[in-house]
Amino acid sequence: MNQSYRRRPLHWAAAVAALLLVSSQASAEPLPQAAASAVAMRPGFSADIDRAVAEQLEAKKMPGCVVVVGRHGSIVHKQAYGNRSLQPEVEPMTLDTVFDMASLTKPIATSTSIMRLVERGDVRLRDKVTKYFPEFAAHGKDDITVEQLLIHAGGLAPVIATDKFTDDTMESMLKICEMEPVAEPGEVFKYSDLGFLMLGAIVQKASGQPLDEYSREQVFLPLGMQETMFNPNEQLCQRAAITEQVDGTWLQGVVHDPRARKLGGVAGHAGLFSTADDLAIYAQTLLNNGQRNNVSVVLPQTLREWTTPREIAGNKRGLGWDMGSVYSRNRGETMSPKAFGHGGFTGTSMWIDPELDLFVIFLSNRVHPNGKGEVNDLAGRIGTIAASACLNSTPEAPAESSEGKVAQGPVKLGIEVLAANHFDVLEGKRVGLIANHTSCDSQRKSTIEILAEAPEVNLVALFSPEHGLKGVEDHANIGDTTHEATKLPVYSLYGETRKPTKEQLDGVDVIVFDIQDIGCRFYTYLSTMGLAMEAAAEQGKTLVVLDRPNPIGGKLVEGPVLDSGSESFVGFHPIPVRHGMTLGELAQMIKSEKSIDVELIVVKTEGWHREDYQYSTGLPWIDTSPNMRSLTEAVLYPGVGLFETTNVSVGRGTDTPFEVLGAPWIDGNQLAEKINAYQLAGVRVLPVQFTPTASKFEGESCGGVNFVITDWDEFRPVDLAWAIGSSLVELYSEDWESKRFNRLLSNRAVLDALVGGAGPQELKGIYEADLAEFQKRRSQFLAY
Incomplete structure (x- = not known):
């Protein structure tokens, strides 16, 4: 923090009064989180926000940002991206980062x-x-x-x-x-x-009070906005986003605006600092007619006057609010005429739409490190995505679970259930943990850290799957390493061996497996778990699986069952392409059907229902591998991913892997028209041109198609695969090399029929009986 800028001292009487007020106020709970479907928003809109932000991060328009979207009283998107500082050292952006509000001070502090x-x-x-x-x-x-x-x-x-x-x-x-x-x-x-x-x-x-004292005592503290203030305290300064360098010192927790800085950090136009959680409370209060938890910031009639537009020379302004002016680039284009908001020079904006019962908060320090960042268009684009995702103006009734009961509360992951039970199954045992970057609780605290800190647990070794412990490696041979924080050995299970060895397990009593799968047979985390089960049986160890939801749902089952004898690292067990099971359920199936003599303990999740996609769980999306960057891509993967062993690009080396497919020899218009002719439910196919920057066809312009999911409940990715395959055979039989297609498909009868010209319905008929038999097999292992 820069100590060279003088902070105005709080008068002792005001300080005592503020302290008494803080002590009499309970900190406001953050707004609850909900799935998009629970508040009548289009599932998958978060992935669109993720992509929009990723593009601007790559273009270096800002070091990082925090985006929060709320509707009907709940948070439906809350994500930190990139970094909050690049200089003097790199520090990742976090959800609790404190931001210089700049001109958001005008409405939030001054006009309020x-x-x-x-x-x-x-x-x-x-x-x-x-x-x-x-x-x-x-x-x-x-x-x-x-x-x-x-x-x-x-x-x-x-x-x-x-x-x-x-x-x-x-x-x-x-x-x-x-x-x-x-x-x-x-x-x-x-x-x-x-x-x-x-x-x-x-x-x-x-x-009779300075603005900072009046706004804090009359507005922020009564609402529980304990981290909103001028001249933030030392604790808040430590997690403040750095802005620019002035006189050789980086500004952190010191207002960026030079006039506000000259005035000791308190001014009517700039100087306020706040966090995403606090701003969400403020925005929701205004959507609640100025009320929150029996606290009234303003009465409804005052709020109405405050946000009634005044037109001045073609610009619409509220009393301190922007509603439609030359400064409204950060406003969502599809927001209603009643929307009001504001932006700030440092890269902040907030828009509130009473008609849609929606708020969108975008916080960045785009002026860091050199003052050249630009985020207004991104903030407006995010607002447009959020507003366009609103399906109606009132929330839908909660959906009933498969047991006819309304789901209550958030999903609790296996690691959270284990912790709640005081790690009972691990007590007194030496633990080896198979984990990666997805191994964490719902607040993103890593399983490694949780087990290392638990006094009941003796964590002695770590094992990593494909893509390594951090999930960023994208090559075929990953070596052993050492975990930086715990100094524990990290044995790679995607290098010289893919099964834990006797030597690696000599000092281990229990193997714990906690990795997020995506519900597709040829995603290799399933194989890592299966091989660990075999090793545990061979070495007399216990295997504990900390279960997690299947992000693409546990109800639908699709595709051909793997041929007996075709087992491999991308096909560990005879199950269909989309199996509709959790890894905990699959562990029970594999143990039984392979007759593996191992003590297996599955710590179940709580609150998940089979029909739930991840957007219904309230759990954050974490890229499960370098090219699995959104739930949309995970849903497409069982269909589009089948083609990646052939001579087409499935989007690796682009911003949208598995959302596109193409090759230099493909005419995108022709292929899109052919696939769309099959009238697939829940998806539309658009022609596209793209140039991969890595992987297949690196640097070559590819004609191809883009897949847009229009109805998540109706969409079937394997049906899309058959439409793609049949179209490639009909249009490009001389160009498409299908000989490696069976590497992931692993069903010779279906491959032969596809290459022979069979259409989607005929292909599905080939494995219909096998799929029905699998449904019977899996029924005894379903735990949810």
């Missing part, structure tokens, strides 16, 4: 305070500024009103030279009073920091 004073009769919108500052009448400014300052129609200049200010607020306001107007009051929209500097001073004149 003004409207509270209006509501109490201490200020009137029609009041002339000269009522509070008689000196303001200079140069014909005597008729300018409080309302005109709030809507930037006061005719004041945008800024004043910093050297005009002193560290005394009232003395500095007199400098503004001396200035000539630059436009006729009430006639021109002229965005002005000076107008809000005056408004901040009016708060102090009318209330």
